[in-house]
Amino acid sequence: MNTFRNEPLLELRRGTVRDEALAALSALDAKLPLDVPMLIGEDVVHGQVFASVDPSAPATVVANAHAATAQHVADAITAAERGQRTWSQRPASERAAALSRAAGILRSRRFELAALAVREAGKPWAEADGDVAEAIDFLEYYAQGALALDGGRPLIQMPGERNAMRYVARGITGVIAPWNFPLAIAAGMVSAALATGNAVILKPAEQAPACAKAVVDALHAGGVPLEALSFLPGGDEPGKALVADPRIHTIVFTGSCAAGLNILQTANTFVPGQRHIKKVIAEMGGKNAVIVDSDADLDDVVPGLLKSAFAFGGQKCSAASRALIHKAVADELAERLAGAISTLRVGPAADFATDVPPVIDIAAQQRIQGYIDSAKPLAQGDSRDDGFYVAPTLFQGLPTDHKVIQEEIFGPVLSLETVESVEHACELVDQSAFALTGGLFSRSPRTIEYVTERTPVGNLYVNREITGAMVGRQPFGGGRLSGTGPKAGGPDYLLQFVEARAVSENTVRHGLVV
């Protein structure tokens, strides 16, 4: 694993790099709308067409995708049964090489794919580029991880017996991907399953099928057999059918808590003919709080909170939505944040000057606006009406049971709460049903230790923004209702995709050890 290095980010602070990015965007725009058919085994399949649009300019259709039905899901799983046999029998090194080649293909399309994420998911350039880089990271990291796992684990050996434990693929894996990291999370979930020898059926987010298709194309071109990786764009129908089918062994999901709980319920309902227990790997969002102690450096806190709460419009599982601020600095910080929020430029994702892009679709826009309208803001940034825009909004002093404090909003909304102490803040965090990410600004080593031990969150970030987990550096995932716990991009993740086989051979023949 020690040869892994994160893919370098584009140095967008240099004008020449920005020019190259804009050129890639123009080239992409000339090709829109893209056609995104289903890929079922060897077949390219067409169906009822639905569009993904540019959230910054909803009249622009980015892709026409072909919606899968339950029958398409059944066909894909039938193909995957063949794919499972052949793919799982390939040597781990061959599978890893295919993933690594796919990473190389993504690398060669670096600007083009970032441009696609800008258009289809409304991701600002730096975020879109991070998405491509993270997709590459996942492919390389899991390729190397699967190689390391292939040797199995050492066991105690006795005279006359030979003991071995190795890992084998669990079986056909259904992946249901989100739109907010349309390249990276799709690539991560799919490649973890593929690296460990599982055939995969990917159901991408309805809002970003073209991004997911680019990942699938790269994997096929890299050497993953068509039967081992099918691609089914669409809405609820293919997702539900995929989860319910008795031939599916593993379901990997990133998305909302409600959808995740539904998947868990369906997956745990035994279907006649089913011969195994399904496993669900779910990452289901959060309600992430940043604690600001009295000894924090507010010069760091203000930009840290702005980035955590408002970058990409707060549409990251890891984004900050609560700030729990020590009473000694609460007034000063509130004033500085209120002044700072009006410096955020709300605008199209493709504009390098944009701080806060639109949210993903009209449903999200209306849902978030509902939260904003439910209380009086302390301060609010600009908005505009030529896309799915929402004004970045700051609340202060809402009652603890207010829905803005309790529910996941997944938009550019941050609420400030004043606390008596760090202990008090930890109690508030502990009352939450979510436990994904958290932050702490403090310059006291003992306070940092205290919060580290006390917090239930899966990822705690100290004296920095709480978003931007890097593969291999910040393995990502939370507990409680935030998910089933495995850390994506960490050393344990692949274990979720395998079963262990232990073989013990008697090596004594005719009383002799042979």
Added chain:
Amino acid sequence: MAATTQERPLDLERPIKEIGTDLAARMPRPRLVSTARVEQRMTELLMKDPALRAALFRFVDVRPACATPADLIRHLHEFLADAESKTAQRATGITGRPLARRPLAAVAGAGVKRMAQQFIVGEDAKDALPEITKLWRGGVETTVDLLGEATVSETEADVYMRRCEETLRALAGAATKPGQVNLSVKVSALTPLLRPTAPERGIEGARPRLEHLLRVAKEVGAHLHVDMESFDTREAITALTLDLLSQPEFADGPSAGIVLQAYLVDSPEHLDELLAWAERTPRTHPFVIRLVKGAYWDHEVVQAAQNGWAPPVFTDRRECDRNFEALSRRLIDATPTVKVAIASHNLRSISHAAAYADARGVGNDDLEFQILRGLGDDTQAAIAATGRQVRAYCPVGDLVAGMAYLVRRLLENTANDSFLAAHASGTDTAELLEAP
């Protein structure tokens, strides 16, 4: 640039050694440095023990955020405990370790404040005037730098601009001769809109405030110098400064300048840009270029490493020093179109620029040396004593605002490759003057 290495005149090394030896002789010897014993011992300890050094910096950094003495002691205790546990992990014992508590405890509270005051001339312009006029009377010019918190809102940017204006007027009221008032300003404090991927936003945001300050400076006959900051903001700072100074209303004043950072790998190309602009933009007061090594080296290296970029700075100290000398020569050659300020505490860099200027017949009208107040006081005195023009960079601000500045200067001062550290530890002058 190919030109950086081929042009060194063969006869420069001797005058460099002569000038440097003369300057060194005029500086107090390390053993006689008139700092308090506690501070002396502390500096020694810090250079020997990185864990202690980290603990002290963390303590100095948090000092203004501590509301009570108990809070202060708690932080100090925590930092010390951490430093000791790390030190204890080392295979060999550090003899300085048992001594650590005393000097560190001694700087608590008032100690940090006293240290800060060594670098900061006053809380505001009025408070700083006695110190500044004292320097003026001693033949040392000054440039004032207003320290402050990071600017995160338009209101904070307005506050900084007003402080700058008040400072310009207060200094002008006290000035005894033309050209004495000199203020260094930070574009990042004049706008909350600096964005590394969108320089135009910072330019638009800072433009009205910098324009206003240029008008005030022109009115009171002051020099306005635009400081350089991290690489992320260089494009915006450069474009804004050159664009404003190209406006007809500023052609006949005020005197103004910018900074060139020699640690940047592409600084020769940046100098091309600055010189080309100066050539085509005639000004009553020549454009001043202050050559510095650069103060954000750690930031640049860390940021580049975390993002997988090639660092924009030289990572080899000698390469950086050679570049500093090459840029010095190009700048001196560009006089009198530009006026040159060599801002360095490095004895070799100073001596090199002086020797080259002498060889080219460039004098005090076109060349000055700049040092940081509190850090280069001995160097300043020595340069002034040799009749060369010297200017002290004088930070003004309260204790809270001064901490980031103080930490950065302390880090520089005790860094392994620091000239001052080498000088304080008694490195031989001839060695300090060797060509990089």
